[in-house]
Amino acid sequence: MSPLSRAWHLCLASYIVASVLYTTTFLIGHLVGAPLKSLFGLSSSSGPPLRLAKETWDLSPTAGDPLFSGNHVELGNPVTSGLDSNILGLNLWQGPNGTVQLPNSDSRRTLSMDEELVFSKAFAISMRPSKIIPYYYKASGPFSQGEVTVTSIITSDRLDVFARLVEKYKGPMSVTFHVKNITGEVPRTLERLRTIYASSELMSRFVDVHLVIDSFDRQFNTWRNIARLFARTDYILMLDVDFYLCTDFRTTLQKNPWIMRQLETGQAAVVIPAFEYTNFEEGKDYSKFPTTKAELLKLVRRGKVDVFHWGWKPGHNSTDYPRFYSASPDEIYLVTGYQSAYEPYVIFKKNGPPWCEERFVGYGGNKAACLFEMYLSGVTYYVLADHFLIHQNHLYEETARRSERKYNRKIYSGFKEEVCFRYLRSYRDTGLLNTTRARNAIAECKKLKPIRIAAPELLGD
Numbered sequence: 421m422s423p424l425s426r427a428w429h430l431c432l433a434s435y436i437v438a439s440v441l442y443t444t445t446f447l448i449g450h451l452v453g454a455p456l457k458s459l460f461g462l463s464s465s466s467g468p469p470l471r472l473a474k475e476t477w478d479l480s481p482t483a484g485d486p487l488f489s490g491n492h493v494e495l496g497n498p499v500t501s502g503l504d505s506n507i508l509g510l511n512l513w514q515g516p517n518g519t520v521q522l523p524n525s526d527s528r529r530t531l532s533m534d535e536e537l538v539f540s541k542a543f544a545i546s547m548r549p550s551k552i553i554p555y556y557y558k559a560s561g562p563f564s565q566g567e568v569t570v571t572s573i574i575t576s577d578r579l580d581v582f583a584r585l586v587e588k589y590k591g592p593m594s595v596t597f598h599v600k601n602i603t604g605e606v607p608r609t610l611e612r613l614r615t616i617y618a619s620s621e622l623m624s625r626f627v628d629v630h631l632v633i634d635s636f637d638r639q640f641n642t643w644r645n646i647a648r649l650f651a652r653t654d655y656i657l658m659l660d661v662d663f664y665l666c667t668d669f670r671t672t673l674q675k676n677p678w679i680m681r682q683l684e685t686g687q688a689a690v691v692i693p694a695f696e697y698t699n700f701e702e703g704k705d706y707s708k709f710p711t712t713k714a715e716l717l718k719l720v721r722r723g724k725v726d727v728f729h730w731g732w733k734p735g736h737n738s739t740d741y742p743r744f745y746s747a748s749p750d751e752i753y754l755v756t757g758y759q760s761a762y763e764p765y766v767i768f769k770k771n772g773p774p775w776c777e778e779r780f781v782g783y784g785g786n787k788a789a790c791l792f793e794m795y796l797s798g799v800t801y802y803v804l805a806d807h808f809l810i811h812q813n814h815l816y817e818e819t820a821r822r823s824e825r826k827y828n829r830k831i832y833s834g835f836k837e838e839v840c841f842r843y844l845r846s847y848r849d850t851g852l853l854n855t856t857r858a859r860n861a862i863a864e865c866k867k868l869k870p871i872r873i874a875a876p877e878l879l880g881d
Contacts (some may be wrong), residue, residue: 542649545778546642550634554650556597557617557629563592565654566680568670568767571647572661573598573640576609579616581661581812584706586622588665593627594651595661596643601635628652638824640786641776648770655683657767658790662814663694664706667713667807672750673767679752679802686772687857689794691755691764691803693739694728695720696811703813713806717745728811734761735788739803747805755801760836760864763787765809766801773799777835782824785832792836796843796861840865844878853878 539552563569569592574582576599586593599609610631617623630646632639648656669692673680682688695716697703702724710716710725719725729735738757747753755762774793780786795801844865847858865871866879 543642543645543778546639547634547636547781550632550636552646553631553633554646555628556631557613557624557627559592559626559628560624561592561626561652563653567592567653568655568657568673569594569651569653569770570659571595571644571651571656572659573643573647574661576612578661579612583616583620583623584812585661585663585665586620586627589626590622591626591670592651592653594630594647594656595627596630596632596647598632598634598639598643600637601633606633636781638782638820639778640782641780641790642778644776644787644790645778648775651770654770655767656770657692657765658787659765659809662812663765663809664709664812666709666711666716666810669767669804669807672804672806676750676752682800682802683767683769686769687798688800688802689766689768689773690752691739691766691801692807692809693741693744693803694736694765694809694811695725696728696730697813698724698726698730700813703811706810706812709810713808716808720745725810728809732761734759735763738762738801739764744803744805749806751805752802753805755803758795758801758860758864760792760867761788762791762795764791764801766791768794768799773797779835780828780831782828783820784825784828786828789832789835792864793839796839796864798857798860800860836864837868837870840868840871841875841878844871844875848878854880 540548543550543552570585570589571594572582572585573596575597582595597613599606613629617627617629628650630650632643632646644658648658669690673683673690679688679690683690702708710719716725727733727736727739727741738755738759740753740755740757743753774790774797776786776790777793780789840861843861844853844858847853847855847861852858853862862879872879
């Protein structure tokens, strides 16, 4: 055999040996090694699933904050084709190689997926590109699973009322903080957030902050879903940050096992009635807001306080305010006059009820769509007759509100028809169409002419 042939055979034999060793190592590592690691608690991850690097507040710019350690992140002008590469490069997850670790069917193992892939699916209808950073600040807690987490959305101009809500509630909160992707704004805004978060011990104990950085304003339902998704208790209060919690609803819930059993089913939601001052300036001074129902009723009789957004009655009238005014102490009553524009502030189970529809961008219809789909899913609304919220008055972007409401009205009309078909077919196919579970959907969908024409058999007709 010539030297050239021997060299060729030697290379071929080396390749075969290397291939066999690699394949054997791979099979042992994945089929044997991974279960053994899970069994004995070994993991290559540097932390538990969904734990982020930024977990505690610190005033030092070099205390592990990726946006303020050394050089600040430099962002470009508002982009249309994609986010700035520095923002897309941020990786605050502690899973290996920028992965999300999720439990699979075998509780001893984890399934790793790229975080951007997970979020692109979880928020597939939302406007993109967008950088989502859960637990940018993570509260120390701990929290009981039976507690109610206030979920809300904040922007840089609402940090003052956000701090006020934290001081008032003194309980678990999960908030989505939106930062506009504009040159210089991200580091400045996050520095303001850092200052607010460091200003109170209650912040670090109770508040989880989830960051969204993109070029899109007012994706309210996406932001609501993010806050709900990363809440750490079984129940949430979906609240706008501008509202002041005037009464202690948590004590009422704790003392009423019946309403807690309703919430536990995932088929009930508790309404806290909302009010506002008729005089704009008086509605800005939260220190003078009533703290008991008796004080509230005096202001209502004097015309100083009225139903929230009293000029748009469909938004809150289903709460039945006359009944609220006359209700007995500790009474909890059923909402019997639901209609599709209803958008109260509600407490419900985190896991179970539908999520907010994310196609709504801007003012108008967004929260009503959340409540509408919840209602079609079989959720029953109850009102806490001893408790109330009051809006802290502020100016709105009226031009944006007018145009966005007009656009969202058209979206909402189509959305109602779509979800009616979906829920009615689901109830039919699962044998629930003639049960109480489908009662809400049948009652509401009968009001829609396209449903009555196209699918009368789904309405019991």
